[in-house]
Amino acid sequence: MSDDKENDNNVYIGKRPTMNYVMAAMMILNNDKTCCIKARGRAISHAVDVAEILKNKFAKDAKYKDIRLSTEQLTNNDGKISNVSSIEIEISPK
């Protein structure tokens, strides 16, 4: 995931309930800002769920502005490097 200055507008998807992330993203959109949902590995499916629930139920004017896929290199505890896929879903309020 790229470092950027708008970290406040990023929502990182982890293992919490889906609605937590939907609400976090909703608050960003309500401030008329573009929100970026980020996830890697198995959380990618979860990120797509969050984005779709947000767009279909809570922010019906919202649009997908950009969807980026990439690969990140992570170092395991035992020093091994592994490749992990990641997704960034940018959603604009209108």
Add this chain to the structure above:
Amino acid sequence: MSDDKENDNNVYIGKRPTMNYVMAAMMILNNDKTCCIKARGRAISHAVDVAEILKNKFAKDAKYKDIRLSTEQLTNNDGKISNVSSIEIEISPK
């Protein structure tokens, strides 16, 4: 997932090993055709892995042409309707 005529150029991601799907997609790209990787639910993460491995290791000229997210309604065995997220990743050979 949208029905379309180019079904031969779709790769549906399921539970087989990642490389099976990478190779299937690779063959489509080698025929100079645009390939569409499709998945729903938890297979979405797997689809992103397939697309990234394909692009980074086997088809370095390939580009993401379009990435679409959507929601499909599926009917369970007991007649319940459930919403499932889906992804379509279009990859062009150049």
